[in-house]
Amino acid sequence: MEHHGERYERGLKALQFVSGQAEPNVVDIATAPDLARYVVEFGYGEVYSKPGLEPRDRQLVIIGALAALGNAAPQLRFHINGALNAGRTRTEVVEALTQIAVYAGFPAAINAITAAAEVFAARDAED
Structure with missing residues (x-):
């Protein structure tokens, strides 16, 4: 660029x-x-x-917003990976995405968890 x-x-x-x-x-x-x-x-x-939020906290907010949108799977996967890069754990990511069910519905949460599983599998394959 x-x-x-x-x-x-x-x-x-x-x-x-x-x-x-x-x-x-x-x-x-x-x-x-x-x-x-x-x-x-x-x-x-x-x-x-x-300033005001640490990257690990920003990433949690971002994945929540993208999961709630329900139409941004590539960006959601990118930012789930980013959350892990910023120091969030897989458990924290899953818990944040599970919370989405209450506010954005079960389909959005299930789709988000599916995206997380894809990211986790890709990272495991790299190790």
């Missing part, structure tokens, strides 16, 4: 932390370079990087 200043660099650093990758690619840069820049600059450089 092209460099766009301090906000971009701050966002890229946060995105690298969440993804665990030196070259994270959350958006197809060739197809949507502006969207990729917005994600890095605003999503991670502004909102995610604000």
